[in-house]
Amino acid sequence: MMLRKLSRELIILCILLTSCNKSSTTSSSTDTNNNGGSTSTYNDLFVPPAITGTNFNLTLDKSTKQFNSGAVTATYGYNGNSFWGPTLIMNQGDDVKINVTNNLSDQTTVHWHGFHIPAIMDGGPHQIIEAGATWSPNFKIKNNAGTYWYHPHLHLKTYEQLAKGAGGFIIIKDPIESALSLPRTYGTDDIPLVLTSRRFNNDNSFNISGAYGDYLLANGTLNAQVSLPKQYVRLRILNAEIERGYDLGLSDNRSFNIIGNDGGLLNAPITATRVKMMPGERVEILVNLGNDALGSTLDLKAYNSGQKFGFPGGEPATSGEFGSLLNNKDFTVLHIKIGASTNNAITTLPSKLANNTYWTNADVTNSRTINITGGQAGSAFTFDNNTYGFTNINQTINLNAVEKWTIVNNNVFGHSFHVHDVQFKIIARSSGAVGEHESGWKDTVYVPLGETVTVIAKFDDFADPINPFMYHCHFSNHEDGGMMGQFLVK
Ligand code: C2O
Ligand code: CU
Ligand code: CU
Secondary structure (H helix, E strand, O other): OOOOOOOHHHHHHHHHOOOOOOOOOOOOOOEEOOOOOOOOOOEEOOOOOEEEOOEEEEEEEEEEEOOOOOOOEEEEEEOOOOOEOOEEEEEOOOEEEEEEEEOOOOOEOOEEEOOOOOHHHOOOOOOOEOOOOEEOOEEEOOOOOEEEEEEOOOOOOHHHHHHOOOOEEEEEEOHHHHOOOOOOOEOOOEEEEEEEEEOEOOOOOEOOOOOOOOEEEEOOEEOEEEEEEOOEEEEEEEEOOOOOOEEEEEOOOOOEEEEEEOOEEEEEEEEEOOEEEOOOOEEEEEEEOOOOOOOOEEEEEEEOOOOOOOOOOOOOOOOOOOOOOOOOOEEEEEEEEEEOOOOOOOOOOOOOOOOOOOOOHHHOOEEEEEEEEEOOOOOOEEEOOEOOOOOOOOEEEOOOOEEEEEEEEOOOOOEEEEEOOOOEEEEEEOOEOOOHHHOOOEOEEEEOOOEEEEEEEEOOOOOEEEEEEEEEEOOHHHHHOOOEEEEEEO
């Protein structure tokens, strides 16, 4: 999917002049339902089935889903699901084997996002699964307990295959997390929540173009509602958007506790009323529903109105490549009804979670800088003026190096920067302090327009002189457009 790049400034200028877009009026604080319109009925949140063990079978197939009245929508799903796939539950230290069968009439790949595994097992653009074929990677689970995910990574098709619904959660468990008094009954007080949005064509097919959808999908459900028990509940939230960011909060403005990032638990819970999430990022939060009345309701919302320019989805247009019905608005992500508490309800919050020791400047053995480039009117975004090349090696890293990467974005728009193989520590943002919400291990980081972000990671365990890992913008339209590079660890 090659997108024609128009200058966003030009589009905003058009809107200000109200000459390019006839539906350009916006209000920055409108509270809309997640269909972008007025109140409508809710649908029960789909909770993906979970599979536990060391041997997993995943089969990607074409499917359909009834999103709207009338025609069904053509989708992709793993293991017979109509959109998205099962949640894989794995234990740290296990040797797992996964058989991935591709029943599409197209190639695909499956990438284990966030995993520290050999490059040949990573499921990036090089581990192509032909139509009808099965790929069977195996690897040891080295990551910490946390929320990870799998998704296609076929170059030029990542956007399309992800947009159709190919993806799924992976939950890793480990002894540190298991020893804590935390909600962990899957689907009851421990809820996986993947956020994305889609635009529908008149025939109800997905519109696979442009940056943003018009209708929020929570686990593939339009206007989703869920009943949650009157106690602490855990939401494992993944932004699996094409490009939109989310600034999440609760409708009564109550605070919640952030307990984990991309790479697992924080050292201690953090109290917040908002958390920003860019495509690819995960956050685990605890919400205390213990003081809510039975039968009362609460909404998880995206407070996306009035964001700084460069926040993806902040553009005021309601249609077109960089517009949508959800842009620059506050909208509901999940409608929550308070139900009865469960036996063994979690009613208190642990004060300590993990004992992570993060990399610091003193540990660094090599530094490099990556500039975000391109994106001028008519061109795609790139890194260091190089568009993605299947056989290009953009960075070569010594095994066991502790590397400081400085990502510089003095260019056009914000991005979501993701590195395969490692979890990193964000040590600096040129705009000021690193947010508490991103203080843990990370594999994806928001690089706002005008900012320089510095991260440190150790590239240990997996040397391979031939098979590269990827680093890229996790906006899949930018990634497909060439905003991706390759690195070897050797
Ligand atoms: Cu989630 Cu290279 O991706
Ligand atoms: Cu990844
Ligand atoms: Cu980008």
